Amino acid sequence: MLLDLGLGDGRDGADLVAPLRRRGWDVLILTGHAGRERIGAALAAGAAGWVSKSSGADSLVHAIRTLAAGETVGNPREHDTLISAYQDACARAREECAHRSDATERLARLSPREHEVLEWLAEGKQAGAIATDFGVSLATVRAQIRAILTKLDVGSQLAAAAVWRRAREFSAAS
Numbered sequence: 001m002l003l004d005l006g007l008g009d010g011r012d013g014a015d016l017v018a019p020l021r022r023r024g025w026d027v028l029i030l031t032g033h034a035g036r037e038r039i040g041a042a043l044a045a046g047a048a049g050w051v052s053k054s055s056g057a058d059s060l061v062h063a064i065r066t067l068a069a070g071e072t073v074g075n076p077r078e079h080d081t082l083i084s085a086y087q088d089a090c091a092r093a094r095e096e097c098a099h100r101s102d103a104t105e106r107l108a109r110l111s112p113r114e115h116e117v118l119e120w121l122a123e124g125k126q127a128g129a130i131a132t133d134f135g136v137s138l139a140t141v142r143a144q145i146r147a148i149l150t151k152l153d154v155g156s157q158l159a160a161a162a163v164w165r166r167a168r169e170f171s172a173a174s
Helices: 014-022 036-044 057-068 076-107 112-122 127-134 138-152 157-173
Strands: 002-004 006-008 028-031 049-052
Touching: 002 014, 014 036, 028 036, 028 057, 036 049, 036 076, 049 057, 076 138, 076 157, 112 127, 112 138, 112 157, 127 138, 138 157
Parallel strands: 002 028, 028 049
Antiparallel strands: none
16 A cells, blocks of 8 residues: 555545554555654554655556565665654654643642733733732732732742643643
8 A cells, every 4th residue: 555644635645644553554654754753653563664655666666566576665764763653743742742731630629810910921911010900908918919829839920820731732732
């Protein structure tokens, strides 16, 4: 099976490699511009190799004949490097997701007013301006800021704003 990674409409040919392999197909990836991680994903899923669309018809025919003869298509070390790049990208994504999930859980500890105060702090507003806008005393806003720092288990307003931003990125990506 010759499979293009770019299938259009946001579909990725790498997602089809494992199901095709389970059905007994040998899969050769054809790609014009896929990044190392996407090629690595296809190889990790069981693709026998890959060919760049820019490499020309002779290279493609050679790769197909090599695969049909049961031989390895491409350099096994390069395959390992590409698979490692994919696995590293997956690990970074899992770590980032865990950080964002943790941020979301920590923000759930805040009251609705504390959420508002934190959002305004994250946008760069000073405590005095927040007090004026909310029609409360500066002491009240400072007490809310201390409560926010305690509930988020952070030591500064900057760190609290970072938690807020991570959680916001997580909810936007979901």
